[in-house]
Amino acid sequence: xxxxxxxxxxxxxxxxxxxxxxxxxxxxxxxxxxxxxxxxxxxxxxxxxxxxxxxxxxxxxxxxxxxxxxxxxxxxxxxxxxxxxxxxxxxxxxxxxxxxxxxxxxxxxxxxxxxxxxxxxxxxxxxxxxxxxxxxxxxxxxxxxxxxxxxxxxxxxxxxxxxxxxxxxxxxxxxxxxxxxxxxxxxxxxxxxxxxxxxxxxxxxxxxxxxxxxxxxxxxxxxxxxxxxxxxxxxxxxxxxxxxxxxxxxxxxxxxxxxxxxxxxxxxxxxxxxxxxxxxxxxxxxxxxxxxxxxxxxxxxxxxxxxxxxxxxxxxxxxxxxxxxxxxxxxxxxxxxxxxxxxxxxxxxxxxxxxxxxxxxxxxxxxxxxxxxxxxxxxxxxxxxxxxxxxxxxxxxxxxxxxxxxxxxxxxxxxxxxxxxxxxxxxxxxxxxxxxxxxxxxxxxxxxxxxxxxxxxxxxxxxxxxxxxxxxxxxxxxxxxxxxxxxxxxxxxxxxxxxxxxxxxxxxxxxxxxxxxxxxxxxxxxxxxxxxxxxxxxxxxxxxxxxxxxxxxxxxxxxxxxxxxxxxxxxxxxxxxxxxxxxxxxxxxxxxxxxxxxxxxxxxxxxxxxxxxxxxxxxxxxxxxxxxxxxxxxxxxxxxxxxxxxxxxxxxxxxxxxxxxxxxxxxxxxxxxxxxxxxxxxxxxxxxxxxxxxxxxxxxxxxxxxxxxxxxxxxxxxxxxxxxxxxxxxxxxxxxxxxxxxx
Numbered sequence: 001x002x003x004x005x006x007x008x009x010x011x012x013x014x015x016x017x018x019x020x021x022x023x024x025x026x027x028x029x030x031x032x033x034x035x036x037x038x039x040x041x042x043x044x045x046x047x048x049x050x051x052x053x054x055x056x057x058x059x060x061x062x063x064x065x066x067x068x069x070x071x072x073x074x075x076x077x078x079x080x081x082x083x084x085x086x087x088x089x090x091x092x093x094x095x096x097x098x099x100x101x102x103x104x105x106x107x108x109x110x111x112x113x114x115x116x117x118x119x120x121x122x123x124x125x126x127x128x129x130x131x132x133x134x135x136x137x138x139x140x141x142x143x144x145x146x147x148x149x150x151x152x153x154x155x156x157x158x159x160x161x162x163x164x165x166x167x168x169x170x171x172x173x174x175x176x177x178x179x180x181x182x183x184x185x186x187x188x189x190x191x192x193x194x195x196x197x198x199x200x201x202x203x204x205x206x207x208x209x210x211x212x213x214x215x216x217x218x219x220x221x222x223x224x225x226x227x228x229x230x231x232x233x234x235x236x237x238x239x240x241x242x243x244x245x246x247x248x249x250x251x252x253x254x255x256x257x258x259x260x261x262x263x264x265x266x267x268x269x270x271x272x273x274x275x276x277x278x279x280x281x282x283x284x285x286x287x288x289x290x291x292x293x294x295x296x297x298x299x300x301x302x303x304x305x306x307x308x309x310x311x312x313x314x315x316x317x318x319x320x321x322x323x324x325x326x327x328x329x330x331x332x333x334x335x336x337x338x339x340x341x342x343x344x345x346x347x348x349x350x351x352x353x354x355x356x357x358x359x360x361x362x363x364x365x366x367x368x369x370x371x372x373x374x375x376x377x378x379x380x381x382x383x384x385x386x387x388x389x390x391x392x393x394x395x396x397x398x399x400x401x402x403x404x405x406x407x408x409x410x411x412x413x414x415x416x417x418x419x420x421x422x423x424x425x426x427x428x429x430x431x432x433x434x435x436x437x438x439x440x441x442x443x444x445x446x447x448x449x450x451x452x453x454x455x456x457x458x459x460x461x462x463x464x465x466x467x468x469x470x471x472x473x474x475x476x477x478x479x480x481x482x483x484x485x486x487x488x489x490x491x492x493x494x495x496x497x498x499x500x501x502x503x504x505x506x507x508x509x510x511x512x513x514x515x516x517x518x519x520x521x522x523x524x525x526x527x528x529x530x531x532x533x534x535x536x537x538x539x540x541x542x543x544x545x546x547x548x549x550x551x552x553x554x555x556x557x558x559x560x561x562x563x564x565x566x567x568x569x570x571x572x573x574x575x576x577x578x579x580x581x582x583x584x585x586x587x588x589x590x591x592x593x594x595x596x597x598x599x600x601x602x603x604x605x606x607x608x609x610x611x612x613x614x615x616x617x618x619x620x621x622x623x624x625x626x627x628x629x630x631x632x633x634x635x636x637x638x639x640x641x642x643x644x645x646x647x648x649x650x651x652x653x654x655x656x657x658x659x660x661x662x663x664x665x666x667x668x669x670x671x672x673x674x675x676x677x678x679x680x681x682x683x684x685x686x687x688x689x690x691x692x693x694x695x696x697x698x699x700x701x702x703x704x705x706x707x708x709x710x711x712x713x714x715x716x717x718x719x720x721x722x723x724x725x726x727x728x729x730x731x732x733x734x735x736x737x738x739x740x741x742x743x
C-alpha cells in the first residue's frame with residue numbers, strides 16, 4: 001500500500017488518515033498481554049501503536065543479539081497488523097524513553113563513554129550493526145510491503161536532550177556534526193530498503209532539505225516534573241501559518257512520570273517530585289493540538305508497565321513505569337482512558353472532515369454572559385445579564401478560549417468545527433450562558449450567526465468541547481450545528497446513525513437540515529421543533545438510556561458522556577456495557593471483568609437471542625430505541641489473601657503467602673494497595689518485584705500473574721505509613737454466545 005505525505009496530512013492508500021496513536025513499550029509488558037493492550041487501544045479509537053526499540057534490551061553484549069521470546073520484535077509487529085493498527089517505529093539508537101542510558105547498552109557506555117551519539121568511528125561501528133538488525137526485522141513490515149509500519153524516527157532529540165541522572169551527552173556541541181550523525185542513519189536505512197517517510201524530532205537546522213519525505217512533530221506536557229504548573233498557552237495559528245509538512249505529535253503527554261531522591265519537593269505531591277495529572281488536562285492537550293491543525297496525535301505514554309531488570313532510568317522508580325498512563329501496568333484503565341476514547345471515536349468517524357479544514361482565528365468569538373455561581377454578588381442571579389449583553393459588547397461578559405477549523409466553501413457539506421476550552425491547570429469555574437458568534441469572514445456563510453438559538457450553552461469546569469457546524473451526514477441530510485459533541489457515525493439498518501454526547505446535566509440543541517416531509521419518531525424526553533419543511537431542531541438533556549430521534553434515513557442518538565465512554569464495538573454495531581468488550585461479533589462477545597454483575601445494551605435493529613455464558617440471564621428488546629438489553633451474573637470466583645501487619649520503625653510491613661492455587665482458573669489476580677505513606681516496595685522471596693512512589697495519590701497495583709513465580713512470600717514495605725488498605729480482585733474473561741434468526 002502506498003503512503004504519501006501531503007502538506008497537511010498523510011494519505012494511506014490514497015485516502016487521508018488521521019493518526020491517533022499511543023506509546024506501547026513491549027519491553028515493559030509481558031508478551032502474553034501485547035494483544036490485549038493493543039485491543040484496548042483500538043477500542044479507544046486509536047489506530048496507531050508507537051514503539052521505542054531499546055538497544056540495551058536486545059543486545060546484552062557486543063556480539064549477541066536477542067530477538068526471541070519476550071524480545072520477539074517481529075511477533076510484536078505481526079500482532080500490530082493482526083489488530084488492524086498502524087505502527088510508528090522509533091529506532092534510536094538513543095531513545096531516552098525513561099530507560100537507563102537512554103536505552104544504550106551498558107557495555108557500549110563502558111567501551112565508548114562520552115563518544116556516544118557522536119561521529120566517533122567506534123560508536124558508529126556498533127550503531128550500524130544495531131541498525132542493520134532492526135532494518136532486517138522491520139523491512140517486511142513496512143506499509144509499502146503490506147505491513148503496519150508507516151513512519152520511522154531516527155535517533156531522538158539529538159542536540160537537545162540527554163538522560164536524567166545518567167550524564168549522557170546530548171550529541172555534539174557542533175550542529176554540523178549532529179547533522180552528519182543524523183544523515184549517517186538516514187543514508188543507512190535508504191541504502192538498505194527502507195522507503196517510508198520519517199518523523200523527526202531532532203534539533204538539526206534545515207533538516208527538511210536533507211530528509212524526505214518528512215513529517216513535523218513535537219508534543220506538549222501541560223504538567224511536568226521539572227517545574228511547577230503554569231497554564232497552557234491559548235490556542236494559536238502560528239504553526240499553521242508557516243507549516244510546510246503535516247504535524248503528527250509524537251509526545252503529547254498521556255500522563256507524567258514521578259522522579260524522586262532530589263529536591264525541591266514538587267508542590268502537588270508534597271514530598272516527591274512529580275505532578276498528579278488530571279484526566280481533563282490530558283484531554284485539553286489533545287483538544288489544543290486538534291484545534292491548531294495537527295493531523296496526528298500520539299500519546300506518550302498510553303500503557304504503563306514494568307522496567308526490565310537493570311533498565312530503569314536513574315531518579316525514577318526501579319521497577320514500575322507508572323506514568324499515570326490511560327492504561328495501568330496491570331491492564332486496568334484510568335479516567336483519562338475514557339476521555340481519550342470519546343476523542344478517538346470522534347476522530348475515527350470525522351477525522352477526514354477535520355483534516356480537510358484549516359485553523360481560522362476569525363471563525364467565531366465565544367463569551368460567557370452569565371455568572372459562575374448565583375449569589376456571589378448581592379442579589380445576583382445565574383443569568384443576570386441574559387437579554388442585556390450583546391456579543392460585541394465587552395462589559396458583563398467573559399471571553400472563552402476558542403479556535404475554529406474551517407473548510408472553505410459556501411454549502412452545507414463543508415464541515416467546520418469550533419474548539420472551546422474551560423480547562424486550566426490552575427482550576428476553572430462554570431461558564432454560564434456561553435454565546436458563540438460566527439463570522440462570515442471565517443464560516444461558510446454570508447451572515448453573522450449567534451449560537452445556540454434556543455437554549456443555554458454551559459461549560460462545566462474541566463470541559464473541552466468541539467462544536468460541529470455544517471456537516472454532511474448522507475445525501476440530502478446535514479447537521480447544521482450542535483451544542484453536543486460528535487461521537488460516532490455508522491450505518492444502522494440502511495440508515496445513517498449519528499451518536500452525540502454531552503454531560504448528563506447539560507441541555508443540548510441540535511439542528512438538522514434534511515429533505516422535506518420526513519417525519520421523526522422519538523424516544524425519551526426530547527423536543528423536536530419543525531422550523532421549516534427542511535429543518536428540525538432537537539432539544540434534549542441526556543438521560544440514563546439513549547434519546548432517539550429517527551426518520552426513514554437518519555437515526556440520531558443523544559447519550560451522556562459516561563454512557564458514550566462505555567460503548568464498545570460488536571462487529572459493525574455498538575453496545576454499552578459495564579465490562580470491557582475488546583473482541584466480538586454478532587455471535588460471540590468476549591467480556592473482561594473484575595465483577596460478577598453484567599449489563600449490556602446493544603444498539604441493533606435485529607435483536608439476538610442469548611445462548612450461553614451467563615447465569616440468571618434476563619433479556620428484553622426496546623424496538624422503539626433499537627436496543628437489546630441483557631443482564632445477569634458470571635460464575636465469578638472468590639479469592640482471599642491473608643496479610644500479616646507489623647511495624648518496623650516508621651515502616652508498615654505487610655506479609656502474605658502467595659500460592660499457585662490463587663491463580664487457578666483466573667486470567668489474573670490484581671492486588672490493590674492504597675497507602676497513606678510515601679514510597680513502597682514489594683518483594684517476593686527477597687526479590688524486588690514492584691515499587692510505588694505515588695503514596696496516597698494513586699493506588700498501587702500488583703499483578704500476581706506478572707510475578708516471576710506464582711508462589712512464595714510477598715512482602716510489602718510501606719515507608720512512613722500508618723495504614724495500607726488491601727484488596728485482591730480476580731480478573732476473568734467470559735465469552736457470551738448469541739443466536740440470530742438469519743437477519
